[in-house]
Amino acid sequence: MLRIVGNGWDRCNVTLEIRPKRCLVRTMSVAAKCAAKERFMNFLAHKNLRITSQRQAIVDTVFGTDKHFTAEQLLEWSRQRDKSVSRATVYRTLPLLTESGLVREMDFGKDYKFYDPNYAEHPNHNHIICTDCEKIVEFESDKIEKLENEITRQLGFSIKSQRLQITGTCEELKKLGACKKKSGC
Numbered sequence: 001m002l003r004i005v006g007n008g009w010d011r012c013n014v015t016l017e018i019r020p021k022r023c024l025v026r027t028m029s030v031a032a033k034c035a036a037k038e039r040f041m042n043f044l045a046h047k048n049l050r051i052t053s054q055r056q057a058i059v060d061t062v063f064g065t066d067k068h069f070t071a072e073q074l075l076e077w078s079r080q081r082d083k084s085v086s087r088a089t090v091y092r093t094l095p096l097l098t099e100s101g102l103v104r105e106m107d108f109g110k111d112y113k114f115y116d117p118n119y120a121e122h123p124n125h126n127h128i129i130c131t132d133c134e135k136i137v138e139f140e141s142d143k144i145e146k147l148e149n150e151i152t153r154q155l156g157f158s159i160k161s162q163r164l165q166i167t168g169t170c171e172e173l174k175k176l177g178a179c180k181k182k183s184g185c
Contacts (some may be wrong), residue, residue, distance in 0.1 A: 011058045033063045043100040057082035062097060068106070068114045068136045108134075108165065114121050126164035137171050 024162050037059055044051055051059075062069075069077070071090055078085040094115065097103040100176045104116040118125070120136065127146065128137045144164065152159050 022068050034106055037063045040097065041101055041151075043102075044096065047096075049096070052089070053082055054078075054085045055093055057085050058090060058093045062103060062117050068116050070112050070114055072112070074115070077133070106165070108167070110134075126166070128168060129167045130170040132169050133168050135172075 006075065039156055040059055040063075041051060044055075058074065058078045061074060061081060065077070071094055074094070075090045078090065094103075094105070097115070098105045102117075106114045106116055106127070108114060114136065117126075125138045125140050128139065129135070148159060148162055
């Protein structure tokens with residue numbers, strides 16, 4: 001059910017077909033990852049910022065994964081490429097990645113942010129987040145997109161960006177009694 005206050009939409013019963021992103025084969029191709037890395041390197045050059053070996057390891061890590069990550073995960077993964085990567089360099093590079101438009105910072109109400117490396121290739125996708133184990137599933141829905149377009153048109157807006165985040169609990173904890181992703185579940 002959809003409720004919009006003040007515009008005459010009392011109720012709108014909608015059945016939505018939701019397809020998990022992995023079913024749509026929406027991972028970034030090797031060519032797209034190379035193009036994104038090149039765009040970021042050009043972004044850094046335009047800002048007259050150096051491309052150090054630490055920053056290169058961070059960039060290679062970001063564009064080498066399709067997984068959402070935290071700053072601490074990025075630090076850990078980047079150190080697997082280059083042990084000299086510092087926490088400070090990770091925390092200085094993340095705002096540059098988001099400013100470039102190639103990575104999206106996401107706030108799921110935790111004490112830390114998540115980062116979406118799939119944003120540049122597919123900016124209009126949605127997320128379902130498990131509050132128990134922090135599993136993040138991306139999905140797209142033609143029906144949601146159609147509904148968004150209809151609502152914005154009827155309200156006299158045009159979409160510049162959209163973001164849908166649904167929180168819930170995944171079935172793994174219920175089925176297995178424990179989450180593989182989170183110790184102590």
